[in-house]
Amino acid sequence: MRCALPRPHRPAARIAAACPLLVPLLVLVLVLPGCGTATGSDSIAGRDALVVGVKADQPGLGLRGPDGTFSGFEVEVGRYIARRVGAARVGFRAVTSENRERMLEEGQVDLVLASYSITADRSRQVTFGGPYYVAHQDIMVRRSDTAIRTIRDLTGRRMCQAAGSVSTERVVEGLGVRPRLVPAPSYAACVDRLLSGDLDAVSTGDLVLAGFAARARASLRIVNAPFTEERYGVGLRKGDLDGCEAVNTAITQMYQSGEAARLLRVWFGSTGLKLTESVPEFEGCS
Template sequence: MKRRKVTAAASVALALAVTATACGGSKNDNGSSGGKKITIGIKFDQPGLGQKTPDGTYTGFDVDVATYVAKQLGYKASDIQWKEAKSADRETMLQRGDVDFIAATYSITPEREKKVDFAGPYLLAHQDVLVRADDNSIKSAKDLNSKKLCSVTGSTSAQNIRDTLAPKAQLQNYGGYSECLTGLENKAIDALTTDDSILAGYAAQSAFKGKFKLAGLKMTNENYGIGVKKGSPLKAKINKALEKMVADKSWQKAVEANFGPANYQYEPAPKIGNVVK
């Protein structure tokens, strides 16, 4: 009788172990050897950088960088689970472990570095303005003081305009960049301001071909980094992957493929670990 109880208990324990193993396997099973996955945060609504297309694919420079890094970490493209990383959610997503890393026009700032770690930078962007292709009236930030300017509600770019760059500009805050683009096309506004990389992504879209151009003002420095959880060993591994991406020219190919149509005067690949102030 005693032996039977022990056997029953062992059977229950074995069943639980098998169930746990099965659950673990199904969670990470993607058809690759080992069934491993990596979860990466990107923007879903920024053409040229991070965009989820209607057919469910993901495109853009950040996507290309993240895919390359994942490959260097031992993951195939099919091993990647993409997750939308909205600006306000990025630190929380990393701290909670919702994602392994984030590549989403994520500027490295002292305030953010208190909460998360950054690999990179992998792109040096600048705040700029997008204007109509035939507009040559904006040569410097001070020229914006007499213009109707559009940015997105709550953005750092809008704050910079109000505080220092062009405090006398007629600034209009819209809910999204697409609304600003419509206003720019219809001449309701004179210029749209945000990071030049984001502006280039929009200008490169086939629907806007030849309609807009960047003024090339370079009003601020925005060092895009890959965010990881504070203290994560991934930081060093991602830095090595980024260094390789620059060295083997994959970085250059990705920039040209995503920003070329907008004639974006991008900066050379930044030195990994060197944040430009």
């Protein structure tokens, strides 16, 4: 007997009656991660175990130690949020600026907290909760360099272009400044090249810069000339509105309880940055 594939709108019971051999296949398709929108039972909200994607090479935000464990402000915020949305078990996995969207879509991670600036282009691919912090883009240079005082001073100078980051676009397209761009796979690589003299400047969110500058106080400094806002959001699979609302509730609780202020001081209190300890204005879940 030939079994014609049912039309998409036919109820599941009719599909099972017409094509019993398709039932295991249909069940498999329904449970595959990343299929359709992540709402209802597919949402992160109330799930027992969650995997949080964080950076592995950004001191102060997300850094993987020799023993494989992760530490940093975004690691702690990710753990707090995951617990608050219902997870009893929380794991961490390294992501990069280039693969964040793919790892969410493929279900390799459930949340991403990785200096993930909320932009219109990214919002077409993922749903953003938050932001959980509003940083400001600034510039980091070698301590001996006194010629770079503002963003305009980057014209003609060698500035790092980290793969997958939007920070370079904010300088070149947003402000019309024309540095000489030097590609690098990550901000950790950017900092190594700045220290070696292959670059003149690194520009991105001040929390990212502060973590690196704290580890090389004798060699690097932040210019302290902020010029944009970096709204760091929690990335979720596209369409997980229930999860987004739960994340926003958790972030609100984190600030109102004083936990956000405590974590900011723990990781950045000694850097000299002016830290914002009030609840950020949320983007809204859509």
